[in-house]
Amino acid sequence: MPMLRDTGYPVLAPSKGYTDNITQIEDPKVIIEQYKNAVALAKEAGFDGIELLSQGGYLLHNFLCSHSNLRTDIYGGSVENRCRFVLEVADAIIEIWGPRRIGIKICPSDDYNDSAVSFKELSETYDYLIRQLVGRKLSYINLSRRGCAIGRAQDDYFKSSPRPAGKELPPNYEPFYQFGHLIKYPGSETMLMVNHEYTVAEADSLAKGGQIDLVTFGRPFIYNPGIPFAENDRGKTVNYGPYTKPDENYNDWPYASL
Helix, strand or coil: CHHHHHCCCCCEECCCCCCCCCEECCCHHHHHHHHHHHHHHHHHCCCCCEEEEECCCCHHHHHHCCCCCCCCCCCCCCHHHHHHHHHHHHHHHHHHHCHHHEEEEECCCCCCCCCCCCHHHHHHHHHHHHHHHHHCCCCEEEEECCCCCCCCCCCHHHCCCCCCCCCCCCCCCCHHHHHHHHHCCCCCCCEEEEECCCCHHHHHHHHHCCCCCEEECCHHHHHCCCCCCCCCCCCCCCCCCCCCCCCCCCCCCCCCCC
16 A cells, blocks of 8 residues: 555545545445456456455455445445445456456454454354355355464464454354355255465365355465475564565465475
8 A cells, every 4th residue: 555655546445534544445346447447457468367365454355344445425324335335346256257267255253454353243244244155156266364364374474363342253253164064055056165384184174064165275385485384494574574675475486496
């Protein structure tokens, strides 16, 4: 966001009032067309598919959260209205790609970028959203558990912080156990992917038990390119700094030995 402000480009948001230095989207249809144009260009460029990011306090996620979406039109207020933007973006992308080349990443428990919501709100929002997404027969839903107290952290950057008052989660909560059955069930055409600090043993057990279809491992590969699941030997903050140049510890890795 600082990069956008520094270049004079607006930082778009569902509504004003939640934070400073943002520009309220007046007509969401205009932004939906921008998504549609972007994925059309990606298809023309030879991409294999599209994953929508609807977590982390970014734009799609901001529409879902009641504290960041203060709109009073059809895109704000009720659960159905707050989910409308995400679903209309998905529908626009389906027009270009079809549903089988599209996935979406969501994180009901997220607390990144001040995105935490109450357990009641996340339960109502994601029960509705997931059913709607599965009904569109997307290829997969990537269900992250960031924000949950899973008892370990792979790096210092993502150490869990206590959730704000009123936004606590039940003990040992994980979105997979609450929402997984809405995605993976007999006859479902949408695969269930899970994400965020899964160990190899956890993922193997869930996959072999038929509880998930896919799992993503991100930072273990970023830390140690070419060495899957190796111990991180370059420090626990290499993915986000500190650094003196932006490419340091990011794209200055040595070539992997084969």
